[in-house]
Structures are given as structure tokens and as C-alpha cells.
Amino acid sequence: MAESWIYRFFGGEDDFYGRAYDWMLDNGRTEREVELLLGLLKPEPGTHILDWVGGWGRHAVRLAQRGFKVTLLDFCPEYIEGAKAAAAQAGVEIATVCADFRETPASIQADYAINLFTAGLGYLTEEDDLIALRSLHAALKPKAKVLIDTMNLFWIVKNFRERMWEESSNGNARFLTEHRFDFWANRIHASVILQDLEKKAERTGEHNERIYSAADLARIMCAAGFKPVEIYGGLDGSPYSFDSKRLVMISVRP
Ligand SMILES: C[S@@+](CC[C@H](N)C(=O)[O-])C[C@H]1O[C@@H](n2cnc3c(N)ncnc32)[C@H](O)[C@@H]1O
DSSP states (O other): OTTSTHHHHSSTTTOHHHHHTGGGGOHHHHHHHHHHHHHHHOOOTTOEEEEETOTTOHHHHHHHHTTOEEEEEESOHHHHHHHHHHHHHHTOOOEEEESOGGGOOGGGOEEEEEEOSSOSTTTSOHHHHHHHHHHHHHTEEEEEEEEEEEEOHHHHHHTOOSEEEEEOTTSSEEEEEEEEEETTTTEEEEEEEEEETTTTEEEEEEEEEEOOOHHHHHHHHHHTTOEEEEEESSTTOOOOOTTOSEEEEEEEOO
């Protein structure tokens, strides 16, 4: 899998994802997500939360600010460095692990894990996801809860668009995304052109993800030793349906 798109898309000199998605750093959005996920997961105060595949720590730092013990795992060294700097600036401590999610260290022993914004799962093969989930299982305490937030296959299918224009929240960038759906694998392939309107520069990036149905995600969660217990259509706890943009699944590590 050394040739996978993940090694070109995240971090490195080009860092397509970091540049294209810096609108995610928008404080309002992340702040809201943290409030919603706390409302849904209801972690005991002061417990240990693993932000599994947590990028540059936009959720991790805010959870530490709310008094949780936080470990952030991501495979991208630049994002981990960014998270450390953000934590230092916020005056909080977070533990960081720069590792592939298939090698989540068993020593973490967290009470909760969160996996937000379609992170890691679906990027590689189902076997890779199973290996990753098994390593997550070993890194959690008995009775730990896991919240996974990912795309909803049914919404994607109902709202499928071959071409899509979007603009960044600050109006400085535009994205043209072309989508192709692989029906054999339930994988969505995206080619993105990012136009930097300030620098008048263009760059391109590609990514593809297998989109799990709730049933398929529940199946691999069970295969990894978890017990799926709740599904929602978003972090706001809305019911899961064909029209929910997201699939949020909470599972327990028995
Ligand atoms: C869509 S981002 C989501 C990050 C974070 N959860 C958030 O909401 O900001 C996906 C993240 O997956 C990380 N990633 C991709 N493949 C990975 C892997 N095999 N192991 C660990 N991290 C990985 C990337 O570095 C990136 O930070």
C-alpha cells in the first residue's frame, strides 16, 4: 500500500489536505463539533480520550481545555507538530503519537476514542481497517466507548454529483471536485483542483474512500471485538436516515 494516495495527500511539501481544508480550522465549526460530540458521548469528566486519526488536533486541544486527558494519534508528523504548538499556545498538555492507525500502541489505554471527519477508515482496504480497529481495541480499557463519524453512503448516492464547486469560508480559495463512484467497491474517487485566488495558483489532489454502510461498519466493528450500540445521522444526535449527511456510530469495547 506504499503507493496509496494517503502518502501524497496529507502533509509533506505539498500538503494538499492541509492547504485545501484549512477552512476546517474555523473556530466556530470545531467548537460546535466538540460541544456536540460531548453531548452525544457524555464522557465522564477528566477521563482519557484518544483522538484517533485526529489530524492537527483541532478537537484534541479543545478537549484538553475542557479538562480531559487527551492522546492524539495521527501519522502525519507536520500535523502532530501543529497540534503540539496549538496545545502549547492554549496552555494545555496533550499526549501525541505519530503512528499509522494500524499500529495504535496498546499502551494508550484510553476510556474513550473519537474518530472524526472520515479519518483513516475506508482509505485503504477493509483488511487494513480491521487491523487498525483491532489495534484500537487493544489500546482501550474494557467498557471504553468509541465514536466514529464518517460519510453516509446513502446520502452520497442520493446526492451524487459528478462535478462540484465550493468556495472556502474566507473566500480565498475555490475547489472544483470531480467524482467517480466505483460500484464494485462502494468507493468514491475524487479529483480536486484547488484554486488559490490570492496567489492566482492552482494545484490538484486526488483521494478515494470506501464508504461504509452502517451495516458494513457494524460488521467490521464486531469483527474487531467491539459492540456497536447506537447510530445517528450526525454529531447532533439526529436520527440516521437516507438523508443524513453523516453516519455516526457509537460502539463499546466489551
Ligand atoms: C480528514 S482528516 C481528519 C482529521 C481530524 N479527525 C479532523 O477532524 O480534523 C484525516 C486524517 O487522517 C490522517 N491519516 C490518514 N491515513 C492515516 C493512517 N493510515 N494512519 C494515521 N493517520 C492517518 C491524516 O494525516 C489526516 O490528519
